[in-house]
Each structure stands twice: as C-alpha cells, then as structure tokens.
Amino acid sequence: MTDDVxxxxxxxxxxxxxxxxxxxxxxxxxxxxxxxxxxxxxxESGSGKSVTALSVMRLVAxxxxxxxxxxxxxDGRDLLKVSDSEMRDVRGADISMIFQEPMTSLNPVMTVGxxxxxxxxxxxxxxxxxxxxxxxxxxxQVGIPSARTRLGDYxxxxxxxxxxxxxxxxxxxCRSKLLIADEPTTALDVTIQAQILDLILSLQEELxxxxxxxxxxxxxxxxxxxxxxxxxxxxVVEYLQIDDLFENAQHPYTQGLLRSIPRLGDKxxxxxxxxxxxPGTVPNLIRLPPGCPFAPRCTHALPKCQQARPxxxxxxxxxxxxxxxxxxxxxxxxEPTQAVSAxxx
Amino acid sequence: MAxxxxxxxxxxxxxxxxxxxxxHFPLRAGLLKRVANxxxxxxxxxxxxKPGETLGLVGESGCGKSTVGRVLLKLYEPTAGEVRFxxxxxxxxxxxxxxxxxxxxxxxxxxxxASLNPRMRVKELVGExxxxxxxxxxxxxxxxxxxxxxxxxxxxxQRYPHEFSGGQRQRIxxxxxxxxxxxxxxxxxxxxxxxxSIQAQVINLLxxxxxxxxxxxxxISHDLSVVEHIADRVAVMYLGKIVEMASDRNLYQTPLHPxxxxxxxxVPRAEAGGRARRKTILRGDVPSPVNPPSxxxxxxxxxxxxxxxxxxxxKMIEARPDHxxxxxxxxxxxxx
Amino acid sequence: MTLRVEDTADMVPADGGVxxxxxxxxxxFRKMWHLRLGVFGxxxxxxxxxxxxxxxxxxxxxxxxxxxxxxxTPPAFLEGGSMEHLLGTxxxxxxxxxxxxxxARISLTVGVSAVFVSMIIGVILxxxxxxxxxxxxxxxxxxxxxxxAFPFILLAMTLxxxxxxxxxxxxxxxxxxxxxxxxxxxxxxxxxxxxxxxVVAARAQGLSHYRIIFKHVLTNLxxxxxxxxxxxxxxxxxxxxxxxxxxxxxxxxxxxxGLMLAEGRDYILTVWWLSTLPGVAIFLSCLGINxxxxxxxxxxxxxxxxx
Numbered sequence: 001m002t003d004d005v006x007x008x009x010x011x012x013x014x015x016x017x018x019x020x021x022x023x024x025x026x027x028x029x030x031x032x033x034x035x036x037x038x039x040x041x042x043x044e045s046g047s048g049k050s051v052t053a054l055s056v057m058r059l060v061a062x063x064x065x066x067x068x069x070x071x072x073x074x075d076g077r078d079l080l081k082v083s084d085s086e087m088r089d090v091r092g093a094d095i096s097m098i099f100q101e102p103m104t105s106l107n108p109v110m111t112v113g114x115x116x117x118x119x120x121x122x123x124x125x126x127x128x129x130x131x132x133x134x135x136x137x138x139x140x141q142v143g144i145p146s147a148r149t150r151l152g153d154y155x156x157x158x159x160x161x162x163x164x165x166x167x168x169x170x171x172x173x174c175r176s177k178l179l180i181a182d183e184p185t186t187a188l189d190v191t192i193q194a195q196i197l198d199l200i201l202s203l204q205e206e207l208x209x210x211x212x213x214x215x216x217x218x219x220x221x222x223x224x225x226x227x228x229x230x231x232x233x234x235x236v237v238e239y240l241q242i243d244d245l246f247e248n249a250q251h252p253y254t255q256g257l258l259r260s261i262p263r264l265g266d267k268x269x270x271x272x273x274x275x276x277x278x279p280g281t282v283p284n285l286i287r288l289p290p291g292c293p294f295a296p297r298c299t300h301a302l303p304k305c306q307q308a309r310p311x312x313x314x315x316x317x318x319x320x321x322x323x324x325x326x327x328x329x330x331x332x333x334x335e336p337t338q339a340v341s342a343x344x345x
Numbered sequence: 346m347a348x349x350x351x352x353x354x355x356x357x358x359x360x361x362x363x364x365x366x367x368x369h370f371p372l373r374a375g376l377l378k379r380v381a382n383x384x385x386x387x388x389x390x391x392x393x394x395k396p397g398e399t400l401g402l403v404g405e406s407g408c409g410k411s412t413v414g415r416v417l418l419k420l421y422e423p424t425a426g427e428v429r430f431x432x433x434x435x436x437x438x439x440x441x442x443x444x445x446x447x448x449x450x451x452x453x454x455x456x457x458x459a460s461l462n463p464r465m466r467v468k469e470l471v472g473e474x475x476x477x478x479x480x481x482x483x484x485x486x487x488x489x490x491x492x493x494x495x496x497x498x499x500x501x502x503q504r505y506p507h508e509f510s511g512g513q514r515q516r517i518x519x520x521x522x523x524x525x526x527x528x529x530x531x532x533x534x535x536x537x538x539x540x541x542s543i544q545a546q547v548i549n550l551l552x553x554x555x556x557x558x559x560x561x562x563x564x565i566s567h568d569l570s571v572v573e574h575i576a577d578r579v580a581v582m583y584l585g586k587i588v589e590m591a592s593d594r595n596l597y598q599t600p601l602h603p604x605x606x607x608x609x610x611x612v613p614r615a616e617a618g619g620r621a622r623r624k625t626i627l628r629g630d631v632p633s634p635v636n637p638p639s640x641x642x643x644x645x646x647x648x649x650x651x652x653x654x655x656x657x658x659x660k661m662i663e664a665r666p667d668h669x670x671x672x673x674x675x676x677x678x679x680x681x
Numbered sequence: 682m683t684l685r686v687e688d689t690a691d692m693v694p695a696d697g698g699v700x701x702x703x704x705x706x707x708x709x710f711r712k713m714w715h716l717r718l719g720v721f722g723x724x725x726x727x728x729x730x731x732x733x734x735x736x737x738x739x740x741x742x743x744x745x746x747x748x749x750x751x752x753x754t755p756p757a758f759l760e761g762g763s764m765e766h767l768l769g770t771x772x773x774x775x776x777x778x779x780x781x782x783x784x785a786r787i788s789l790t791v792g793v794s795a796v797f798v799s800m801i802i803g804v805i806l807x808x809x810x811x812x813x814x815x816x817x818x819x820x821x822x823x824x825x826x827x828x829x830a831f832p833f834i835l836l837a838m839t840l841x842x843x844x845x846x847x848x849x850x851x852x853x854x855x856x857x858x859x860x861x862x863x864x865x866x867x868x869x870x871x872x873x874x875x876x877x878x879x880v881v882a883a884r885a886q887g888l889s890h891y892r893i894i895f896k897h898v899l900t901n902l903x904x905x906x907x908x909x910x911x912x913x914x915x916x917x918x919x920x921x922x923x924x925x926x927x928x929x930x931x932x933x934x935x936x937x938x939g940l941m942l943a944e945g946r947d948y949i950l951t952v953w954w955l956s957t958l959p960g961v962a963i964f965l966s967c968l969g970i971n972x973x974x975x976x977x978x979x980x981x982x983x984x985x986x987x988x
Contacts, residue, residue, distance in 0.1 A: 044540040159630045160406075189405035190567065194611040194625040201620075216541050219613030223623050246617040260545035261615060262574035268594055272574070274552060277545040281510045418885050447887030460878040464900045474886035518882075525886070 004035040006178050006210040007056070007095075012070035014048075014055045017063065021286035025051040025065070027234040030312075033178060038204065038211040040225030040242070042218070042257070046282040048234040049214045053180045056212075057097055058087050075177070093123040096171035100183035102163035106155040112139070112166050113151025119173040138169040142199060161192035165199065172203055179204075180212045185220065197224055218261055222246070227318070230254045233283055233293035236312070240319045250321040250329075252298045253278070292324070300325060358432060359393035360529055360561045361417070366390045366426035368409070368416050372635065385634050386412040388585035389426075391661070394529065399555065399562040401576030401593070403569055403608070407634050408582040410565045414533045417563070418450055419443060431528070448478050451522035455534035457514035461506040467492070467517055468502035475524045487524060494557075495520045495550060512543035516550070523554065531563045536571060548575060569612050573597050581605045584634055584642040587661065591668040601670040603649050641673065649674060719976025725969025733785040740779035741767060744936045748774035753952050771941070771955050772948065780936035781962050787937045788966065791852055792918040796910050798856025800863050804899075804906060807867025812875055812894050821868065825861040833858055837920065841929045851930055855917050863909060870905055874898050911974035915967040922963055938963050 009031045016023040026048040033039045043049040054060045055067050058079065072079040075094060079087065091097075099105045107115060116138055117131030126134060132151055139147035142165040155163055164184060171179055181200065185193035201224060204211050213224055221228055221242070228245050230238040230253065238251035249255050259276035280297035283289065289296060295305040304324050312322045313330035366387055374381035387409040394400045402410045416423050419435060427434045435446055454460035461470055472488040481487065489499045495516040506514055515535065522530050532551070536544045548571060555562055566572050572579060573593055580590040581604065589602040600606045607626040613619070629646050632638055638645045644654040653673055664675040732739055752774040755762040762769060768778040810821035828836070840854035874880055875898070883893045918938075924930030925939025933940060938959040945955030 044542060161630055189631065190569070191405060191607060191611045191625075191627040192630070193613075194623075195628070197613070198623065198625050201623075217613065218541075218615035219619075222615050222617070222619030223613045224620065242619070243617045246615070257541060258615070260542055262545075262548070262570040263615060264570050264573055264597065264609065264612060267574055268598060274549045275545040275574070277549055278542040279546075281512060281543065282540070415881075420881060420884060444887035444889070447885060450885075452882065452885045454878045454882060456878055460882050462879040462883075462897055462901070465897075473883075474888060477888060477892070521882070521886075 005032055006035050006074070007031075007033040007212075008071075008073040009052070009056065010071045010073070012052065012055055012072065013068045014051050014060055014065060015068050016065045018286075023285045024234050024288065025285060026055060029070075029231070029234070029236050031229050031236060031239070033210045033212055034227075035177070035210050036204065036208045037226040038201075038213055038224050040221040040228040041212060041214040041231060042216070042221050042228055042254075043214075043231035044216050044282065046233065046285060047231040049231050050182050052231070053097065053182050053212065053214055056180065057091055057095060059091075059097075089123070092119055092170075092176075093174040094176055095178045095180065096174070096176040097180040097182065098164070098167040098171050098184050100186050102160060102167050102187075103155065105167060106163060108155055111152050111154055112158065113153075116166065116170050116173060119170050123174050134173070135169075138173055139166065142166070142169045142172075142203075143195075144169075159192075160188050161196060164188065164192075164196050168196075168199060168203070172207065172209070175207055176209060178210045178212065180214070182214045183216070184213070186215065186217070193220075200224070218257065230257075233288065234285060235293070235322065237294065237323070238319075238321045244319055248319070250315060250319070250326050251294075251323050252300050252325070253294050256297075256299075292322075358396075359429075360396050360398075360431060361392075361394040361563070362427075362429040362432075363390060363392050363413075363417070364427040364429070366413065366416060366428060367424040368412050368421060369424045370421075382635055385585050385637055387416065388637070390582070390585070390587055392580055392587065392590060394561045394563060396528075396561055397555075397559045399564055399575060399577045401572035401579040402563060402565045402582060403567065403572050403579060404582035405567060405608075405631055407584065407631050409585040409634070410567075410582050411533055413582075414452065414531045414563065414565050417531060418447055418452065445478075448474065448525050449527050450529045450531065451525055451527040453515075453518050453522050453530065453532045453535045455538055457511045457518060457538060458506075460518055461514055463506055465505075466502065467497075467504055467506070470506070470517060471502075471520045471524050474521075478525070488520075491520045491524045492517075494523065494554065496546075510543075512539055512546060515539060515543075515547055519547075519550065519554070523558070526558070527560055529561045529563065531565065533565045534567070535564075537566060537568060544571070551575065569597075569608060581608065584632065584637050586642060586671065587669075588643065588672065589668075589670045590661075591665075591670075595665065595668045599665075599668075601664055601668065601675050602643075602672050603647050603674070604643050607648075641671075716976065718972050719979075722969045722972025722974075722976060725965055726973055729785060729789065729966050729969060732782055733789045736783050736786045740776075740782040742776035742779040744775060744780045744783040745934050746775060750774065753948070755952075756954050756958070759954075768958055769952075769954050771944065772952075775936075777941075777954065777958060780941060781938070781959055784936045784938040784941065784959065785962065785966070787848070787931060787935065788918045788921060788963070791848065791855070791921045791931075792914045794852040795855035795859065795917040795921075796913045798852060799859040799913065800906060800910055802857070803860035803863025803865075804867045804902070806860070807864040808871050808894055808898060808902070810864070811868040811871025812890070812898065814872075818868070821864060825865050825868070828858070828861045829865070833920070834923065837924060838927070838929055841924065846929055846932055848931060848935075851921060851924060854924075855920055859913065859917070862913060863906065866905060866909060867902060870902050871898055874901055908974055908978045911970055911977060915970040915974075918963065918967060918970075 009029060012026055012029040014026040016025055029048065029052055031039065041049045051060065056072055060067060067080060070080065079090065113132050113135050116135035117128060120126040120131040120134045121128065136148040136151055139150065144150060144162060144165055158166065185196050188196060197220065200211065203209065215221060225242050227241055228239065229236045230251065232253050238249065238254050240249065249258060256278040260278055262275060278297055283293055283296065289306065291306040291308055292310055295301045298305065302324055310322050310324045312320045313326040314320045315326060315329055367389055368387035370384040370386055371380040372382045372384060373379060390413060392400065402413065404410045415421055417428055423436055428436060430446055430450065435443060438446065468485065468488055471491060472484050475481065475487055476484040488502060492499065492501060497513065497516055497520065506517065509517065536547050539547060552575065564572060564575055576593050578590065578592050579596045580587045581602065582588065583604050589596060589600065589605045596605065597609065600609060610624050610626050626648060627646055632645060640656045641654040641659050644650040647654065651673060659671045659673045661669050661671045662677040664670050664678060751766065751770050752772055754766055754770045756769040757764050757767050766776050766778065768781065771777055806821050810818040836858040837854045840857060841850060844850040844853065880893060880897055883897050921930055921937065922939030922942065925937045926943045930939050931937035941959040942956050948955050
C-alpha cells in the first residue's frame, strides 16, 4: 500500500461486558487514514464511532470494556501490543484527541497555561518556564487573543469555542501525526463551529497532519473530509470518497441519512415535502438480530438480509458497501489499486 | 381534539402578542448578596403569532431564545413587557387564571431524558394535566388517543420513561403537550438532542400534527436548516434582541441583517464540493449578555459596521413588506 | 488480500495477542458478591424482626419474672449453666435470653418510630424550604444548622427531662432531635429537583405547587430518604441505648437493651454476660441494618442515574 498511510485499523472489536450482556460496541472495523488528509467517520449514537476512537487511543475503560480483537498499525507498530508506557508516549504526542465537551475535558482547577505546558513538559522534557513559553505560542497559534496574558486563567473563564481552541492547542502541541476529533463542534454555536473547523483544517495543512473527524453532521463531513466511513451498529457499512458520498452512496443507511436531513434551500426549490425518514430505531447492541443489523429498518431489504451478515463488497478502488444489494456490482477482482483508498478489506 | 373556541376572538387576532418583553436576571455577589449586575437575557422582544402559524426563533447560545420560551409561560417573573394570549396579558392575571391559561399553552422540552418524571408511568405523565384540569373520568381514553397520534401504542401506557429510546421519549413529551388540546405549543430545541435519523421522524410528526390540530407553534432552535423546514416565519435573535424577522423565504433567501447573513453562511452544507466552498464570515466570540456592547449589539463583530452603529441602537423597522430588521444599513420602506 | 469480515463473534484471535474476555461465571460471581453483604444484612434484619414480632413465643420465660434462687446463673454454653436459662439469669433471677428477646421489640419500636417522626418533620420542612426558597428556606436552613451544631444528647436529654421518661416521650425526643438530618438532604435534593425539566414541565402545565411538591418532587426524593432512614434506625437504637444507660430512657423493669447494659455494669468483671450479651444483640442488629442500607444505596443509585 502507499506509504503515506498513518493509521491502519484491521478487524477491531471492542466489547463491553455488562451485567445485562455483552455490548458489541465495535465489531469488526477496518479503516485507514492518510497523512495530510481527513477521514470523516459518520455515525449516530450507538454506531461505535467514539469507541473506535477510544480504542485507537487505548482509552477504553476496562472493565467493563475490552478490545477483544484486531490490530491498530501506527508508525510501524501494532498499538494493541505495545506496553502501557510506550502507549503513554504515543498519546498526546503522536496521536492526540479532542472531545465534544471542552468543559469536562479540561481540568477545572488547573490554569490553562499549566495544562498546555504540561504536554510539553511530559513529552518534550521541558521545564515549567519553557513549557509556559511554548504554551503561549501554541495558544496564539490557535487564535486565542492576548494568549500570554491568559495563561493564568482557568477553563471556566473561557467560552466554549475558546476552550475548544485550548484543547486543539494541547492536541497539536507536539505536532501530532494524527488528530482524532470526536464531535469537536457539536456543542458549539454554528458561527463558532465554523471557526473551529477552519482552525483544524488550516492546522492540518500547516502540519501535514492526518485527521480523523467523527461526527453525525453530514454538513460538517462535507466541508472537512476527503474520505468517509459510515458506521452503523458497530461496523463500517460503507466507505467512500467525499464526492462519492453525495453522488453515489450505495448503502441504504447512507442513502437514508442523506435523504432525511433538512437542507437549506430545499423547501424553496422543491416545495415543502416531508423529510424521508428512516423508520425504526437503532438496534440494541446486546441483542443484535442475525443478518444485517440495518435490515429491520431498511426499505430495500431482501429476505437474505435478515439471515446472513453481508460482507464488505468492493465497488471500486475507493468504495465499498457492506450490503447484499451491492453483491452484483462488486468488482470481480477484490484487489484494490494503488489509488488512495480509505479502507483495506 | 380541535382547538377550543372559548378564547378565540377574530380569526386574524394573533394568538400570541409579545410586546417589548424584557427579562433581566440579577447577579448577586458579595457577602450580602447585593445585586452586582444583570444578565440581559431578553431585552425588548416583540413579535406575534397568528392562529395556525409556526414562528421559528433562531439564535446562538446566550441570545435569549430559550428564556423567551419560558417567560411566555411566566416560569420566570418578567422584568418588563406584556405577553398577550388571545388578547389577555398573562402577566396581569392571578395565579388561578394563570394556571388556566397555561393549559392552553404547552411546552415540549429539549432533553427527552430529563423532561419526563422517571417515577411516573407514561399514562400518568401524559394524562395528569388533563385529568387534574378537566376531571374527566375517561381521561385514560384521551391518553390512548393522543399516544396513537404520536405513533405509540396503548400498551406503552404502563411503562416507565427509562424503558424507551430518546426518540420515543420525545414522542411522549409531544403527547403530553397535545393531551390538553393547546392553542399554542412551544418547542424548545425539541429535536436538538435526537439522532439525525430520528430527527426526521419527529419533525415529520410535528408537521403532521400541526396540519391536523391547527395549533400555533413557536419553534425555538439553533438549527437553521430545521427551522427553515418547519417554520412559516422566522425571527433571529442576538444578545436578547430580535435583529430580523420575516417569512421563511424572505429571511433565508434574502437576509438583510449581517448577522443573519453570517449565520446562514456558517451552516455547513451537505453537498459535494464542500471543502472548497467554506466561507466563515464571523470572527470572535459572542459577547456576554451581562455587558452587551453599546449601540447596536452586533457592531463588535459586524463586517459592515459603521461608526454610527457603535452609538445608536437601531430600531426594528419594516424594510420590505413584512420583512423587519433592526440595522442601520436598512431604512424603512418608502411610504406613498 | 481479501479478508471478508463475516460475522465472526466466535472467531479465535489469530495470534492470541489480545486477552480473552472474562467468562460469564465471573460476571455473575461479581454481582453476587456485592449483594452478598446486603443479603447477610437482610438475614440479620429478618431475624431481628421475627424475634421482635413474635417475642412472647420466642422467649422461654416471662421477662419480668424474678427468681432470686436462680440469680446470676451463667449461660448454657458456660460451665455451670443449663438449658433452662439459655443465656443465664441476671441479678434478680430474670432470664436474660427472654429479656433480650423482648428488648428487641422495644429497640425496634423505638428506633423505627423515632425515625418516622424525624422523617416526617424533616422531609416536609426540607421540601418546602427547597421548593419555595426565600424566607422559608432561610429559616429552615438556620434551624438545621443550629440544631446540628447542638450536641444531640443534650437535646434528647432535655426533652426527656421535660416530658418525662416514657416510651412515647423517648420516641418523641429522639424524633424531634433528629429531624435536621432528613431536612438537610431533603432541602438540597428538592432544590436540585426543582430545576429539573420534568418539574418545570409540571409547572408549565399549570399544576398546583402542592401537587408538584407532593407528587413530583417527593416521589423522586423517596429513594434518598429511604437510604438515610435505614441508617438512622440503627443510630436511633444506639441512642435509645445510650439514654437508657443514663437512666433517661426506658425505665426498669421493662427490658430495654440499654437498661440491661446499665444494670449489668456493676457485674462486668464477674458476671460479664449481663452486659455483653445485650451489647452483642445491639451490635448485630445495627450491623444488619447498616448493611441493608448500604446495599439499598448501591441498588438505587445507578438505577436513578439510568432513569
């Protein structure tokens, strides 16, 4: 494969062992992220998108969760096999993560300056003074006005958007190769969201950083991602390029999502029509039905769909759909070409 | 279950007439809890809703839209202004009358988990107000009917909220609002906490219920796409004030206020070619409603701000037919 | 390489690099362990209840029957004891076992009734204070803090001295001196609940304050109050013991455990069972109640968070 691949996830399974049963939050996920490009992970709650990210960072709470299978290749190693201390070196430095709620991901009783400086102190061996210097530079780079004077402020003295910028500063402090952003703008106002997304994209360009952007918002995906994987009930059900997403989505779930969102302007160009909803609800991950997990809600379901889980069918060098309907379209050769692909099957 | 006639006057009298509504929350500080400052959450808001009409109220956090929703039911003691429901000022009536009026106005809340009493069965939750206020012995039938309308089954009546999914709980909330056959329903971010695929279901449900029952609808949300879809008219709020108000088409296709423009531009579009098209207009943070800027509140972030904007607060004027805006860039329509 | 990702829930990892999941048995065992202590506590409490309820039938003798000739005989498991008096006799020849059995009745009655009294006073005051705020809140808050600062025993003693030492008065005294515990928590929880959306929803529906307080808020308060109540029963039993020990509690010849402790004091070096055995009874009862209270808290907590 091309050697600008930064992260490869193969066959990842993360299960949660609860008193009521085993929740298969992630059940066989493959994905690939390239240097300098953004992989959009599209999914709703229960799709396993966040757990996938946490698994990559090995931050899954154990108990009750546990990565039971799979490989995560980064920088020539399988992250699932390295020691705890090696993983700690990777976290925050080579791979960093920002979360949805900046209020709870920042320590409320530590100054912002100290928190950012800490990253430098731990990963680059700087002392506190040097760390604070670097922190000021970092905060400035992420667009916090009067950065140096704000080093002594606490998280609650910042607005939501500013706090997210602080998180981003901490994340890129060590010029990470991969930034995982889990719903980074969902809790922010739309005008602030725009600024934060701009920031992430410009930093990506500047640092040639790979980004894994997890979100449920198709609009955010559209404006940030190069490749997309669509997740449902713990699996990747479709992977494709961003333009394919809007012009050629094959999986019924992806199509359903695209049709069910209200879009600005639609009402006036086409007249008001009811949104095309996806019937039913997300399945219980403890008691998944046999067959395709989306079958109960799928308007195109075949009898076969309730009985057997479809494999991932390759539809092109960069497009695959885990759906029996795609079986006939699948390429005869399963060998992906040298073109950039989002997933290894 | 059509709207009750008792309080309807002329067909074109607005159901809701809000006049210069103000809600300032005192901030207390110090040992003696002196009032140090105020949060100017709502600072002079006026609008009307006609029978059967849906008004969308949009804005970002801190703009005061949720506060407006709550003050309309006098869940807070208002600082100033009037709210006329079918012509009567609800701030001027006694507690008993207020509780009677509250039966005609219902709210659907944002959080499908927190807005239902976890210790009550669905039957009780949906039917309590109806039973208490009407004393109808057949109240359970009413509950059954209403649950069917929102797509739930009679057997759900005996269950507790935690046995349902988020989307279903929101339906229960809608059923609760509907059970009283209200004239006005206020939806406060009613679909914001739902998954995308469930949002569509609930939006469609609300639309069909609107058709069937003919209630007026105040739809409060930060999601511009949803509001465009569901509303007939839209009002945009910023820092406690309405900056623009117009029909859906006029507001979204020809916005007049720079803030509305920026807001619409900031919404990410789910279309191909997205990344190249990004255009972020607005810099900086939303100022705090504690110390709003002088003059036009938006002038600190406005790309078209003039010197005058810092000095004088613009009034709400009708710049185009039934298109109101509070901005110095726009003058009133010429009169013949 | 084509790896078809089929449903492989039972697939063994190729290189066994990742650990196997914990077995089902292990999960069940872990759940049982948490309940185990609670079950043990429940057994103790059940025993206490049965003994208290059926005291006249469980006891071997009349608790007040004196038999001077049989005084100070040791318990059956010691040398010199007999099965006639399972736990020996006291200085007046009364059967210790029967007195402990009847004492259970007294202790439980006093403990539960006292908690009842404090709970009713405390919850009502806390509810109103938390819900309405304002001056009601200020007054209740001040009272709670003032009373909590006061040494409990002084309060109880004063009340008993004023009212006289009968069982009802002891219950009243214990009940009245303990309401702040309930009020404090009820007030804070009510304040939190008042801002919850479902309470706001109830107000928005035009329901009366009283309905909201007693229907919506109170039902959500119940769990927390129950947990506190169980612990307070144990504490009330101990306090009754203390009062009786001081002579301000149950009066002789009624067999209260505290009284037995006090009466046996003079003989502690020789006829040690007179004080020790009632002490053991107190210990076991309170242990049982506390364990059940703990288990209740664990049971109710996560479910409350889920709901």
